[in-house]
Amino acid sequence: MAETPGVTEPTLEEQIAAYQREFQDLDPQVEKIVSALSRLNRRMNVAYGRQTSALGISNAEWEVLKALVLSGAPYRMGPGDLAKRLGLTPAAMTHRIDRMVTEGLVTRERDESNRVRVIVELTAEGREKWLEAMRLATVFEEDLLQDLSPEERTALGEVLTRLLRRVEHAQPDAGGRLADLD
Amino acid sequence: MAETPGVTEPTLEEQIAAYQREFQDLDPQVEKIVSALSRLNRRMNVAYGRQTSALGISNAEWEVLKALVLSGAPYRMGPGDLAKRLGLTPAAMTHRIDRMVTEGLVTRERDESNRVRVIVELTAEGREKWLEAMRLATVFEEDLLQDLSPEERTALGEVLTRLLRRVEHAQPDAGGRLADLD
DNA sequence: AGTGAAGACTTCAGAACTAAAGTTTGAAGA
DNA sequence: TCTTCAAACTTTAGTTCTGAAGTCTTCACT
Known part of the structure; x- marks a missing residue:
């Protein structure tokens, strides 16, 4: 053995x-x-x-979908902004978008009003993938917290946000770069 | 801008x-x-x-030090066991140990009683690094929880372990591979 | 206009990983 | 004993990242 x-x-x-x-x-x-x-x-x-x-998507792809959806309609962001938001280098973002374009989750096009910029836009398929992932996630989360009473949930949420405030106050920000999405 | x-x-x-x-x-x-x-x-x-x-060590190295220290004296483990413990492939472990040997944090030698096996052992310097890291970590952790009363700490610990039990019960184990250390 | 500088993205080289194939050692059965 | 198999580790090929250099567009100043 x-x-x-x-x-x-x-x-x-x-x-x-x-x-x-x-x-x-x-x-x-x-x-x-x-x-x-x-x-x-x-x-x-x-x-x-x-x-x-x-659902056939990687965690990396899920993060990009999340950032785009949470940015609100029309679900567009530049690669540089996405990179900052996800805590990646612009180089990594370029490659990630490459993959997601070929999979039909997002589109990439130049901004015609300012041809230096690129616009990454969520496709209908990408949005649907995010929704499916959210449906699964919420089921899991509700199951996880199932044993907690409403009072316990309130108390837990309050304590965690208190701790969070403390950490964020203590650490200005990690080298100017944002970390992964929640 | x-x-x-x-x-x-x-x-x-x-x-x-x-x-x-x-x-x-x-x-x-x-x-x-x-x-x-x-x-x-x-x-x-x-x-x-x-x-x-x-302290001049990477997060990856810290994880290895942790696993070795927590294994208890004489602070020895095989690469395969370390890989399982950290949730890495054996290949990645080989390279990680390579780096740590050159930095003097661990030693690598063949097990003479069973020459298929390799023994990775913590050096005195490796152990000291871990202790320094722990000293810093405990200061940070105590600071983080500073605003919580003893009762709140007890309650929080209890709720979190309850949630943990629920997740662990729900998911047997991720593909047989263990994830990162705490 | 014409040049210079800055910004946004991409390309390139190197690090650390995974999956799969390869090597060495030990153990078990013909 | 010889063969075969399994275990433990290493090596190889391919992926995804980081950091730095490169390209293209725009803006500002002369």
Whole structure:
């Protein structure tokens, strides 16, 4: 078998115990929150990734669709703006758009009023893909929070936004570049 | 100026409003929790990334150090086990270890009792790097949670682990491969 | 007009990854 | 013993990213 024991991911409790063993001045309560947050987020991303790949699009493509939809009708943005919004270099954006154009998710054309600029526009198919992904995502999210009462949901949302404000206040912005979309 | 307006990241509230505008059957309370969770996690990762790069190590290297330390003394693992633990292919692990060996963070040697296996072992310098990173991380984490009372911390930890259990129960495991460390 | 400079995007070279094929070692059965 | 198979790791080919150089358009100043 040769499956070395201990390779399977430890439970949250095991992991916190390991942290305490190796690093004495650790507040287990803090570590529990931080580790649970990180782990929960990862699991959710795995779930989203499965859903989008079931729709035949990659996570990278989903992010672009999201940015375009959230920009509002007529669902147009320039490659440079998209790059800033997604936290990518313009070079990476060029290639991503290449792929998405060939798949029919977006169109690319020059802005005739200012021929330096390029306009990336969502196609009807791209918009439909986003809607399908959202339908799947909302089902998953509602299922995830199913055990939480309305009061617990309110409290959780409030605490998380409080933490978020604190982080955002502490860190002006990561090198001027924005990170991935929610 | 040519800085197209609307490129800066929207606030959480603006983003939720955009979601509601584009997708009617959305529970804003659910979306608030999910978006805050995701955004908070991202901001935290940016902070960790700055701290580790200030220590002269990459995030990738930090993950390897973490896995080795948490495995406990004598801080040894095989490349294959490390790859599973970090959610990488064995090929990627080979290259990562190459880099870390040249930087003196780990050593690589054949297992003499079973020459198919390779042993990656943390060096004293690698362990020290991990400890420094942990010292920075705990300061940041304590600062982050500063406004939360002990009761709120307990409640938050409890709710998050409850959600975590729910996700883990729902999804057996992502294709048999483990994701990144917390 | 004519030149210079800045902006927006693309192209190119290099880094880190994945998937799949290749190599070496150990173990099990003919 | 010899053969065959499986396991563990490495190597190779191809993808997607970053950083830097390159191209094309526009604007400002002379």
